[in-house]
Amino acid sequence: MGHTRPPSFRLRLRYWFDNTMARSTPALIGWLSALCTAVVVPVSVLLVWAEAHTPTTPRNLLLAAWKNVGTVFKLGGPVGTPVFVLLSVLVAALGVFFASTLVGLITTGVNEKIMDLRKGRSVVLEDGHTVLLGWSEQAIPIISELAQANANLRRAAVAVLADRDKTEMEDEIRALVPKPGPTRVICRTGRPDDPADVALVGTGTARSVIVLTPEGATADAQIVRTLLALNRGPAVPGQRRPGHVVTALRDAANLTAARLAGGPRTRVLCYDEIMARLIVQTCRQPGLPLVYLELLDYAGDEFYVTAEPRLAGRTYGEALLAYETSAVAGLRTADGTLLLNPPSATPIGEGDAIIAVSRDDDTVVLAQTPPAVDPTALADPVERPARPESVLMLGWNRRAPLIADLLARYVTEGSVLDVVADGPGPAQARAQALDGARAAGRGAPPDEVVASPLKTAFREGDIGSPHTLHALDIGSYDHVVVLGYDDTDAWQADSRTLVTLLHLRDLERSLGRPIHVVAEMNDDRSRALAPVNEGDDFVVNGRLIALLLTQIAENADLARLFDILFSPGGSEICLRPAAGYVRPGTEVSFATVVEAARRRGESALGYRVGADAARAPAYGIRINPPKSTLVRFEPEDSVIVLTGH
Structure with a gap:
């Protein structure tokens, strides 16, 4: 067995030094003093020796060296008796210690305050601002929309509270919302379900509060906790409750709990129901997502509720042509009831308000003169007899049974829904979920068997495999719906959807005709990557919900309006062939x-030009054109109308 070499002197010295430094501040002061003394004293002696008039006696040499040392250490270097020198050194050392301590305390306090501000723990003192609680993919679109909505204001503020680093949120907002205009975005770090943290962003003086939908399986529970935290306030003296609160849950089963937690001032949307309804409506109305994005985006035209006393005593039909730059869509009666597309003969009473689509709230103004109408250009309605429809659903998520349920409410007898999906979970459970949706499509109780016009079938298959897709008779289906799997994160789900869309594009080439595809996306950036043709529709979940939340935060009345639009049995937006309204080729x-x-x-809210259906950014959609606009419709063009179901 060999002998171990003993540690070198250098290693032992380093070990002793490390142990000494481990004793914290006193050791650090001692080493610093020793090092300075070891350098300053010899250098001070050399300075005396290097002077032009070097002292000749040892006493004078010592006095000169002492003065140099005192100057360096800020001790003044006084001379006199040894007691006098000792006391002067003591007083000077105490002065240096006091000054250094004071500077250290001030520096530490300033640094702590700066760090506290960087951590986002100070109270927001704003009034009439919008508060965002939480952080998700909805945050950036909502902030962008609020900035656009507040573009005509002199001062506007958005306060964000999330359990994230303040500087990280600010950097992301600065990168993705480069020009917020007059809107200031204030970020604070804290838990949205903690009443003390919620009070930091001034919810008691806010005009509205948006509770964002977080990621994960516990999203609804987190929203309920946040709503309870809002009701526990105010934690800051002088604050009241916010004007109104809006949020979106994922599961409809949690709506009652959320509404109880939030109280009467809270508007709760159901994420899954809205997405399922839009997918089903888009199957029957190609181009519908583009219409909704145009109506919800503040960069275009939106819904406004405006009082117009001069229309009292007239009918809704007369109001339709009373505006040049606004498209009338309904009425809000004096008792608060919303009537979308009421009968033309509906009288407008005192206190009633007009629901209109317009560029801004100040552009909903009556026309000076009635617009010209050419009755000779009107066409006879084109009746389209109902026929069975066939739909292929590729992929699976928690909204699939709800889509089947809603689809059964729209289609006629003999319609078919075929589902192809893979992934975790037994296929039998998914097939049973579809079977249950067929009875629900007729509004039947769960334990009652009711005949459904929709026949459903489920089969296992990898929708990203070309072999699976080629084995399907894609050309026999009227619509193809591609769902994003929810057992993975949003990026992976969108990636699988993109692969499926590429294979569908390849099948289109072999068929020689387009396939109407309705694809569900989670991220708007994935939508930009998707292979597009004029027959495709993309439902971008996160962006659409973000736009809805923003619209309702700005105007609480719109919650009921959108609930009507997304409900089967209520009024809905449709794209109908223009040939059923005016004669094709006639300028009107x-x-x-x-x-x-x-x-x-x-x-009528607008129209779509079929020749521009594949051209970004509008894709042929024209919402609320001026009534005097001249247009010549071709057979492939559509009119965008608000109609009853």
Whole structure:
């Protein structure tokens, strides 16, 4: 067995030094003093020796060296008796210690305050601002929309509270919302379900509060906790409750709990129900997501509720043509009831308000003169007899049974829904979920068997495999729906959807005709990567919900309006062939289109040019054109109308 070499002197010295430094501040002061003394004293002696008039006696040499040392250490270097020198050194050392301690305390306090501000723990003192509680993919679109909505204001503020680093949130906002205009975005770090933290962002003086939908399986529980925290306030003296609160849950089963937690001032949307309804409506109305994005985006035209006393005593049909730059969509009665697309003969009473689509709230103004209508250009309605529809659903998530449920409410006898999916979970459970949806499609209780017009079938298959897709008779289906799997994160789900879309594009080439595809996306950036043709529709979940939340935060009345639009059995937005309203090839004013829709019991909101259906960014959609706009419709063009189901 060999002998171990003993540690070197250098290692032992380093070990002793480390142990000494481990004794914290006193050891650090001692080493610093020793090092300075070891350097300053010899250098002070050399300075005396190097002077032009070097002292000749040892006493004078010592006195000169002492003065140099005192100057360096800020001890003044006084001379005199040894007691006098000792006391002067003691007083000077105490002065240096006091000054250094004071500077250290001030520096530490300033640094702590700066760190506290960087951590986002100071109270927001704003009034009439919008508060965002939480952080998700909805945050950036909502902040961008609020900035656009507040573009005509002199001062506006958005306060964000999330359990994230303040500087990280600010950097992300600065990178993705580069020009917020007059809107200031204030970030604070804290838990949205802690009443003390919630009070930091001034919820008691806010105009509205948006509770964002977090990621994960516990999203609804986190929202309920946040709503309870809002009701526990105010924690800051002088604050009241916010004007109104809006949020979106994922599961409809939690709506009652959330509404109880939030109270009467809270508007709770159901994420899954809205997405399922939009997917089903888009199957029957291609291009519908683009219409909704245009209506919800503050960069375009939106819904506004405006009082107009001069229309009292007239009818809704007359109001349709009373505005040049706004498209009338309904009424809000004096008792608060919303009527979307009421009958043309509905009288407008005192206190009633107009629901209109317009560029801004100050552009909903009556026209000086009635717009011209050409009755000779009106066409006879084109009746389209109901026929069975066939839908292929590729992929699976928790919204799939709800989509089948809603689809059964729309289709006629003999319609078919085939589902192809893979992933965790038994196929039998998914097939049973579809079977249950067929009875629900007729509004039947769960234990009652009711015949459904929709026949459903489920089969296992990898939708990302070309072999699986080629084995399906894709050309026999009227619509193909691609769902994003929810057992993975949003990025992976969108990636699988993109792969499936590429294979569908390849099948289109072999068929020689387009396939109407309705694809569900989680991220708007994935939508930009998707292979597009004029027959495709993309439902971007996160962006659409973010836009809805923003609209309702700005105007609480719109919660009921959108609930009607996304409900089966209520009014809905449709794209109908333009040939059923005016004669193709005839140049007419848009006012003539409005009159044609009025005679069919509908409210015209705009039109879509089929030749521009694949051209970004509008994809042929034109919402709320001026009534005097001249347009010549071709057979592939559509009129966008608000109609009853």
